[in-house]
Amino acid sequence: MIFSDFKRRFGVHGVGWRKLLSWGVHNVPSHLEPFVIATWAAIFMLWREGRKGVSKNLRLIFPGSSEIATFFRAYRVFASHAWSLSDSSRFQERRTIPDWEFVGFDHFQRLIRSKEGAIILTAHMGNYDLGSFLFSEKLKRPLTVVRAPEAEEDTGEFIDTERERTLSSDIKVGYNASSDSLAIELIETLRSGGFVAIQGDLVSPTASAMSSSLFGKKVRLPAGPFALAMASRALIYPLFVVRMGRRSYRIITLPPGSVHRTGRDRAVDLQRAVDAWAVQLETVVRKYWFQWFMFTPVEEESAR
Amino acid sequence: MRWRHPAERSPARHKLALFKLTAFLSAVMQGSPQPREENFVFVLDEEQSATECYARGFALLTIVTAYISFFFQQLIPSIGFPTAFASGLAAAWVALNTVFLLMGVPLEMVRRAGLIELRQMGSIQTVTIDILVMLASVWAYVQDGWIHYAGVLWLSVIVCNGLAQVLVLLLGSRIREVEARLGGNEFVN
Numbered sequence: 263m264i265f266s267d268f269k270r271r272f273g274v275h276g277v278g279w280r281k282l283l284s285w286g287v288h289n290v291p292s293h294l295e296p297f298v299i300a301t302w303a304a305i306f307m308l309w310r311e312g313r314k315g316v317s318k319n320l321r322l323i324f325p326g327s328s329e330i331a332t333f334f335r336a337y338r339v340f341a342s343h344a345w346s347l348s349d350s351s352r353f354q355e356r357r358t359i360p361d362w363e364f365v366g367f368d369h370f371q372r373l374i375r376s377k378e379g380a381i382i383l384t385a386h387m388g389n390y391d392l393g394s395f396l397f398s399e400k401l402k403r404p405l406t407v408v409r410a411p412e413a414e415e416d417t418g419e420f421i422d423t424e425r426e427r428t429l430s431s432d433i434k435v436g437y438n439a440s441s442d443s444l445a446i447e448l449i450e451t452l453r454s455g456g457f458v459a460i461q462g463d464l465v466s467p468t469a470s471a472m473s474s475s476l477f478g479k480k481v482r483l484p485a486g487p488f489a490l491a492m493a494s495r496a497l498i499y500p501l502f503v504v505r506m507g508r509r510s511y512r513i514i515t516l517p518p519g520s521v522h523r524t525g526r527d528r529a530v531d532l533q534r535a536v537d538a539w540a541v542q543l544e545t546v547v548r549k550y551w552f553q554w555f556m557f558t559p560v561e562e563e564s565a566r
Numbered sequence: 567m568r569w570r571h572p573a574e575r576s577p578a579r580h581k582l583a584l585f586k587l588t589a590f591l592s593a594v595m596q597g598s599p600q601p602r603e604e605n606f607v608f609v610l611d612e613e614q615s616a617t618e619c620y621a622r623g624f625a626l627l628t629i630v631t632a633y634i635s636f637f638f639q640q641l642i643p644s645i646g647f648p649t650a651f652a653s654g655l656a657a658a659w660v661a662l663n664t665v666f667l668l669m670g671v672p673l674e675m676v677r678r679a680g681l682i683e684l685r686q687m688g689s690i691q692t693v694t695i696d697i698l699v700m701l702a703s704v705w706a707y708v709q710d711g712w713i714h715y716a717g718v719l720w721l722s723v724i725v726c727n728g729l730a731q732v733l734v735l736l737l738g739s740r741i742r743e744v745e746a747r748l749g750g751n752e753f754v755n
Contacts, residue, residue, distance in 0.1 A: 288684050290671040291692040292613045293622040297662045356685065360615070361574075364605040508608075508616035 274309050275413035277420045284424065287352045294517070296508075299348060303341035309441075312557040319560055322477040323551045338552045346389040346505055346555070353392050354428040360392070363506070366515035373499050373515065374401055380518070381498045383487050385463040385543055386555045389511060390471070392522030393503035394459050398433045404456035406448060410466045411437045429516045445490065452494040460487045462539055463556065472533055473562070474540040477548075481540070488535040491521040498535075500542050504550045516542055573608035576748040577741050582611040582622065583730035584723075588616075590737065592746045594733065610745070629720050630658040633702050636713040666691050701726060 271278035290298050307313055316336045320329065324335070352358040364370050373380055374397070385392050391407075396406035412418035425435065434451075436444045448458050462484055465471040470489070471482040491498045500516040521535045547554045575593055580586040613619070635654030639645060645653075668687075673687050682690065699720065706717030735743065 285670070285674075286666070288687045289666045289691055291666070291688055291695065293619050293626065293692075294662055294666065294695075296620060296623050297659065298666075299625065301659070301663045358611065358613075359609045361609055362607040364607075367605040390752070508619060509614055510616070 270414070270417075273414070274306075274312065275417055277414060278419040280417060280424075282419055283351050284346060284355060287348065288357050288507045289424070295348065299341060299344045303337060303344045306340050306344065309557075313340075315512050315557045315559050319556050320551065321555065322479055322561060323548060325477075334551070339555065342388075342505060342552050343555045345508075346553075349389055349505070349509065350391045350395070353395060354424060359396065360509040360511050363510070363512045364515070365512055366517075369515040370500065370513060372518070372549075373435055373501075374403075376497075377455055379455050379494065379496050380457055381452070381487055381491055381494075381496050382457055382459040383462045383500045383539065384459060384502060386461055386546070387463075387502050387506040387546070387550065388553045390459070390461065390503055392520070393501075393511070393513065395429055395433060398429075398457070402432060404434070404451060404454065404460050406434045406436050406451045406456065408436045408444070408448070408458065408460045410464070444487075445493075447540055448490055449494045452490075452496045458496075460484075460490075462487050463543060463560070464555075464558070472529075472536045474533075474536050476540050476544050476560060479560075481560045482562055483540060483543075484534050484538060485532050488521045488532050488539070491535070492523060492531065495520070500539065502546050502550070504546075504553050514546060522532070572748040573610070576610060576745050578612065578745045579608075579614040580618050581615075582618060582727060583734045584727045585615065585618045585621075585660070586734055586741070587730045587737075590734075590741050590744055593748060607747075625723075627655075627658055627662060627705070629699060629716060630641040630661060631655045632713065632716045633706055634658050635663070636706070636709070636711070636716075648737075665695060669694055 268278075270276055286298070313336055316339050317332050320332050320335050320339070324331070327335075333450075349358075349360060371535060373382070376469050382394075394405055394407050407505065422435070425433065441493065451458055465484050470485045472485045473480055474483050487498065490496070493495075497518040497520050499518045502514040504512045504514060506512050519535070519538065521531060523531055525531070575589055577586045577589040577593070577595075580589050618682045631651065631654045633654075635647070635650040638650045638653055638657075639647070669691055670687070671680070673690060675719060676682055677684060677687065702715045703720040703724075706713045708714075709717070
């Protein structure tokens, strides 16, 4: 009984790691952090399913690379993810803020200065949590972050409690498990001038998806962000928060786009938008592959 | 080469006096800062410098490895230096990964008793580790053999940092002037 509870709490998706991380940011001296992160990244490499998912995605980006190269690249992805989680937790617990460099600053300024609501389309890349927390606090604008629910219920509860305790009330999290009620809520947020941040590289089981191409392979990408843009007439800003080094991040904002219905078939317009997003995603992921935290294979055949 | 924001070399981004003083001297020698660009935000936090963090961490790993290697050689005289060093490195790695856990448990109890605050725990851990390494350095200093020089080196660093701290205190207002000139800190509430 005690062993099974421990196993659940310290399973891959367990709450134990999250609690340990929150405690760790108060206890680990910053100059020891590199060793602790390197060790925990190695421990998380024991997660076979995640390692295989990352390796499969890396083989899409680097076709024909050797097993050993893929293994070390996968370790780099795990280490980057550990740093991002740690930075996010440091911000929540201690308000430790990293340095920022903006690429596409004009687009970013347009986003934050606009009085209209906007969809921030991002990926499982770099530190999307930290970016959204920080900018919502500084801009004083309501932000709804759409994400998949945690696999473990108590992990989700812990994350929600911590967020309520440490972050601005302007940030809300919408779980994409309840897509109908969430869609109405998101349209309301956009119409009231708020932001909606959605990750556009992973399809949750309940969400609608469309086929597209990434690195020359067939993939399924979520159609939700584009359907939302079509319904609300909000602009979509592709935005990526990439970790460049210790306490240093790059915010890449690409030109905004809109999704309009041009004919009778709505799917044609959505497909065009999904394909354009796939090209943008591929360009950024190719350059910052070590920041792409996709632990499940994206290729349609592999994902099945 | 990447363009460097003036605030990137601000003394305010360093904690250890040796690094703070070096950053101050470097800023003084480089003269007027370059114009600031909007698309960079540099935060002023004394633990912000990656150079200081990595240098401090690797120096600590090296010296702890040296002390443990010597201890292994004393324990098992038949092992050669390469074996002692490799096992010392592994032991030092484990030690640096677990020391905060070992100290963290009693600290957590003290915190729950209301004697310290959560934010103070990291500083207490840092000071405790520094004291332990300093005591180990004194032990190394009184030994014969190569470890004596490792002890001398670490104690010299401590003395140099102490002297740098005195200079930092004396140069207080000038350092603050340089920090203000270099800018940064846009995101601090």
